[in-house]
Amino acid sequence: MLNDQNGTQNLTTQIKDKEQELDKILECEETWWKQRSRELWLQHGDKNTKFFHMKANIRRSKNQIEKITDSQGHTHNDDDGIEKVLVNHFKTLFTKQDTQDITDTIQVVAGKINTNMYQELSKAFSKEEVFQAIKDMKALAAPG
CATH class of the missing domain: 1.20.5 (Single alpha-helices involved in coiled-coils or other helix-helix interfaces)
Structure with a gap:
Protein backbone atom coordinates (compact mmCIF):
# COMPACT_ATOMS: atom_id res chain seq x y z
CA MET A 1 0.00 0.00 0.00
CA LYS A 47 4.41 49.12 -49.15
CA ASN A 48 1.14 49.27 -51.09
CA THR A 49 1.25 45.49 -51.48
CA LYS A 50 -1.56 42.95 -51.55
CA PHE A 51 -0.57 42.02 -47.98
CA PHE A 52 -0.96 45.63 -46.79
CA HIS A 53 -4.34 46.11 -48.50
CA MET A 54 -5.61 42.82 -47.09
CA LYS A 55 -4.60 43.89 -43.55
CA ALA A 56 -6.11 47.37 -44.04
CA ASN A 57 -9.39 45.95 -45.34
CA ILE A 58 -9.65 43.49 -42.45
CA ARG A 59 -8.98 46.30 -39.97
CA ARG A 60 -11.52 48.58 -41.68
CA SER A 61 -14.21 45.89 -41.51
CA LYS A 62 -13.50 45.29 -37.82
CA ASN A 63 -13.57 49.02 -37.00
CA GLN A 64 -16.88 49.71 -38.72
CA ILE A 65 -19.98 50.38 -36.62
CA GLU A 66 -22.85 48.60 -38.34
CA LYS A 67 -25.56 49.47 -35.82
CA ILE A 68 -25.97 51.25 -32.50
CA THR A 69 -28.68 51.54 -29.87
CA ASP A 70 -29.52 54.97 -28.46
CA SER A 71 -30.46 55.82 -24.87
CA GLN A 72 -34.17 55.23 -25.63
CA GLY A 73 -33.47 51.72 -26.89
CA HIS A 74 -33.94 52.47 -30.61
CA THR A 75 -31.50 50.75 -32.96
CA HIS A 76 -29.95 52.77 -35.79
CA ASN A 77 -28.10 51.13 -38.68
CA ASP A 78 -27.76 53.98 -41.19
CA ASP A 79 -24.78 56.37 -41.15
CA ASP A 80 -26.84 59.46 -40.26
CA GLY A 81 -28.59 57.70 -37.38
CA ILE A 82 -25.33 56.32 -36.00
CA GLU A 83 -23.71 59.75 -36.26
CA LYS A 84 -26.60 61.43 -34.41
CA VAL A 85 -26.54 58.83 -31.61
CA LEU A 86 -22.78 59.25 -31.12
CA VAL A 87 -22.88 63.06 -31.23
CA ASN A 88 -25.79 63.13 -28.78
CA HIS A 89 -24.03 60.68 -26.45
CA PHE A 90 -20.84 62.72 -26.27
CA LYS A 91 -22.70 66.04 -25.99
CA THR A 92 -24.55 64.62 -23.00
CA LEU A 93 -21.38 63.10 -21.58
CA PHE A 94 -19.34 66.29 -21.77
CA THR A 95 -22.09 68.78 -20.90
CA LYS A 96 -22.43 69.32 -17.20
CA GLN A 97 -26.00 69.56 -15.93
CA ASP A 98 -27.00 72.54 -13.74
CA THR A 99 -23.82 74.46 -14.50
CA GLN A 100 -23.14 77.67 -12.64
CA ASP A 101 -21.91 80.87 -14.17
CA ILE A 102 -18.12 81.10 -14.18
CA THR A 103 -18.33 84.37 -12.25
CA ASP A 104 -19.10 82.38 -9.06
CA THR A 105 -15.86 80.48 -9.52
CA ILE A 106 -13.89 83.62 -10.30
CA GLN A 107 -15.15 85.31 -7.11
CA VAL A 108 -13.74 82.40 -5.10
CA VAL A 109 -10.31 82.80 -6.66
CA ALA A 110 -10.36 86.61 -6.71
CA GLY A 111 -6.96 88.11 -7.30
CA LYS A 112 -5.68 85.00 -9.03
CA ILE A 113 -7.36 85.71 -12.37
CA ASN A 114 -7.18 89.14 -13.96
CA THR A 115 -9.64 90.57 -16.49
CA ASN A 116 -7.63 89.45 -19.52
CA MET A 117 -7.36 85.91 -18.17
CA TYR A 118 -11.09 85.90 -17.42
CA GLN A 119 -11.92 86.93 -20.99
CA GLU A 120 -9.58 84.27 -22.39
CA LEU A 121 -11.10 81.56 -20.18
CA SER A 122 -14.67 82.64 -20.98
CA LYS A 123 -14.44 82.66 -24.77
CA ALA A 124 -15.92 79.80 -26.82
CA PHE A 125 -13.67 77.21 -28.42
CA SER A 126 -13.11 77.55 -32.15
CA LYS A 127 -13.40 74.63 -34.56
CA GLU A 128 -9.70 74.93 -35.29
CA GLU A 129 -8.77 74.69 -31.58
CA VAL A 130 -10.90 71.57 -31.13
CA PHE A 131 -9.49 70.00 -34.30
CA GLN A 132 -5.91 70.78 -33.20
CA ALA A 133 -6.54 69.31 -29.73
CA ILE A 134 -7.89 66.10 -31.27
CA LYS A 135 -5.00 65.95 -33.72
CA ASP A 136 -2.47 66.38 -30.88
CA MET A 137 -3.92 63.48 -28.87
CA LYS A 138 -1.91 60.27 -28.77
CA ALA A 139 -3.53 57.43 -30.71
CA LEU A 140 -3.94 54.94 -27.87
CA ALA A 141 -4.12 57.32 -24.91
CA ALA A 142 -7.16 58.45 -22.97
CA PRO A 143 -7.88 62.19 -23.12
CA GLY A 144 -7.18 64.25 -20.02
Whole structure:
Protein backbone atom coordinates (compact mmCIF):
# COMPACT_ATOMS: atom_id res chain seq x y z
CA MET A 1 0.00 0.00 0.00
CA LEU A 2 2.86 2.37 0.85
CA ASN A 3 4.47 1.53 -2.47
CA ASP A 4 1.19 2.38 -4.24
CA GLN A 5 1.12 5.85 -2.67
CA ASN A 6 4.69 6.57 -3.69
CA GLY A 7 3.93 5.44 -7.24
CA THR A 8 0.89 7.74 -7.40
CA GLN A 9 2.85 10.69 -6.02
CA ASN A 10 5.65 9.99 -8.47
CA LEU A 11 3.15 9.85 -11.33
CA THR A 12 1.50 13.09 -10.17
CA THR A 13 4.90 14.79 -10.03
CA GLN A 14 5.74 13.56 -13.54
CA ILE A 15 2.40 14.85 -14.87
CA LYS A 16 2.98 18.28 -13.30
CA ASP A 17 6.51 18.39 -14.73
CA LYS A 18 5.24 17.52 -18.22
CA GLU A 19 2.47 20.13 -17.95
CA GLN A 20 5.06 22.79 -17.06
CA GLU A 21 7.26 21.65 -19.93
CA LEU A 22 4.28 21.86 -22.31
CA ASP A 23 3.45 25.37 -21.03
CA LYS A 24 7.02 26.49 -21.78
CA ILE A 25 6.90 24.99 -25.27
CA LEU A 26 3.54 26.65 -26.01
CA GLU A 27 4.86 29.97 -24.73
CA CYS A 28 7.89 29.66 -27.02
CA GLU A 29 5.62 28.84 -29.96
CA GLU A 30 3.43 31.86 -29.22
CA THR A 31 6.51 34.09 -29.09
CA TRP A 32 7.68 32.64 -32.41
CA TRP A 33 4.33 33.43 -34.06
CA LYS A 34 4.37 36.99 -32.70
CA GLN A 35 7.87 37.53 -34.04
CA ARG A 36 6.89 35.98 -37.37
CA SER A 37 3.90 38.29 -37.72
CA ARG A 38 6.11 41.32 -37.01
CA GLU A 39 8.62 40.08 -39.56
CA LEU A 40 5.89 39.74 -42.18
CA TRP A 41 4.65 43.23 -41.37
CA LEU A 42 8.16 44.67 -41.66
CA GLN A 43 8.72 42.89 -44.98
CA HIS A 44 5.35 43.55 -46.57
CA GLY A 45 3.77 46.18 -44.33
CA ASP A 46 3.10 49.66 -45.61
CA LYS A 47 4.41 49.12 -49.15
CA ASN A 48 1.14 49.27 -51.09
CA THR A 49 1.25 45.49 -51.48
CA LYS A 50 -1.56 42.95 -51.55
CA PHE A 51 -0.57 42.02 -47.98
CA PHE A 52 -0.96 45.63 -46.79
CA HIS A 53 -4.34 46.11 -48.50
CA MET A 54 -5.61 42.82 -47.09
CA LYS A 55 -4.60 43.89 -43.55
CA ALA A 56 -6.11 47.37 -44.04
CA ASN A 57 -9.39 45.95 -45.34
CA ILE A 58 -9.65 43.49 -42.45
CA ARG A 59 -8.98 46.30 -39.97
CA ARG A 60 -11.52 48.58 -41.68
CA SER A 61 -14.21 45.89 -41.51
CA LYS A 62 -13.50 45.29 -37.82
CA ASN A 63 -13.57 49.02 -37.00
CA GLN A 64 -16.88 49.71 -38.72
CA ILE A 65 -19.98 50.38 -36.62
CA GLU A 66 -22.85 48.60 -38.34
CA LYS A 67 -25.56 49.47 -35.82
CA ILE A 68 -25.97 51.25 -32.50
CA THR A 69 -28.68 51.54 -29.87
CA ASP A 70 -29.52 54.97 -28.46
CA SER A 71 -30.46 55.82 -24.87
CA GLN A 72 -34.17 55.23 -25.63
CA GLY A 73 -33.47 51.72 -26.89
CA HIS A 74 -33.94 52.47 -30.61
CA THR A 75 -31.50 50.75 -32.96
CA HIS A 76 -29.95 52.77 -35.79
CA ASN A 77 -28.10 51.13 -38.68
CA ASP A 78 -27.76 53.98 -41.19
CA ASP A 79 -24.78 56.37 -41.15
CA ASP A 80 -26.84 59.46 -40.26
CA GLY A 81 -28.59 57.70 -37.38
CA ILE A 82 -25.33 56.32 -36.00
CA GLU A 83 -23.71 59.75 -36.26
CA LYS A 84 -26.60 61.43 -34.41
CA VAL A 85 -26.54 58.83 -31.61
CA LEU A 86 -22.78 59.25 -31.12
CA VAL A 87 -22.88 63.06 -31.23
CA ASN A 88 -25.79 63.13 -28.78
CA HIS A 89 -24.03 60.68 -26.45
CA PHE A 90 -20.84 62.72 -26.27
CA LYS A 91 -22.70 66.04 -25.99
CA THR A 92 -24.55 64.62 -23.00
CA LEU A 93 -21.38 63.10 -21.58
CA PHE A 94 -19.34 66.29 -21.77
CA THR A 95 -22.09 68.78 -20.90
CA LYS A 96 -22.43 69.32 -17.20
CA GLN A 97 -26.00 69.56 -15.93
CA ASP A 98 -27.00 72.54 -13.74
CA THR A 99 -23.82 74.46 -14.50
CA GLN A 100 -23.14 77.67 -12.64
CA ASP A 101 -21.91 80.87 -14.17
CA ILE A 102 -18.12 81.10 -14.18
CA THR A 103 -18.33 84.37 -12.25
CA ASP A 104 -19.10 82.38 -9.06
CA THR A 105 -15.86 80.48 -9.52
CA ILE A 106 -13.89 83.62 -10.30
CA GLN A 107 -15.15 85.31 -7.11
CA VAL A 108 -13.74 82.40 -5.10
CA VAL A 109 -10.31 82.80 -6.66
CA ALA A 110 -10.36 86.61 -6.71
CA GLY A 111 -6.96 88.11 -7.30
CA LYS A 112 -5.68 85.00 -9.03
CA ILE A 113 -7.36 85.71 -12.37
CA ASN A 114 -7.18 89.14 -13.96
CA THR A 115 -9.64 90.57 -16.49
CA ASN A 116 -7.63 89.45 -19.52
CA MET A 117 -7.36 85.91 -18.17
CA TYR A 118 -11.09 85.90 -17.42
CA GLN A 119 -11.92 86.93 -20.99
CA GLU A 120 -9.58 84.27 -22.39
CA LEU A 121 -11.10 81.56 -20.18
CA SER A 122 -14.67 82.64 -20.98
CA LYS A 123 -14.44 82.66 -24.77
CA ALA A 124 -15.92 79.80 -26.82
CA PHE A 125 -13.67 77.21 -28.42
CA SER A 126 -13.11 77.55 -32.15
CA LYS A 127 -13.40 74.63 -34.56
CA GLU A 128 -9.70 74.93 -35.29
CA GLU A 129 -8.77 74.69 -31.58
CA VAL A 130 -10.90 71.57 -31.13
CA PHE A 131 -9.49 70.00 -34.30
CA GLN A 132 -5.91 70.78 -33.20
CA ALA A 133 -6.54 69.31 -29.73
CA ILE A 134 -7.89 66.10 -31.27
CA LYS A 135 -5.00 65.95 -33.72
CA ASP A 136 -2.47 66.38 -30.88
CA MET A 137 -3.92 63.48 -28.87
CA LYS A 138 -1.91 60.27 -28.77
CA ALA A 139 -3.53 57.43 -30.71
CA LEU A 140 -3.94 54.94 -27.87
CA ALA A 141 -4.12 57.32 -24.91
CA ALA A 142 -7.16 58.45 -22.97
CA PRO A 143 -7.88 62.19 -23.12
CA GLY A 144 -7.18 64.25 -20.02
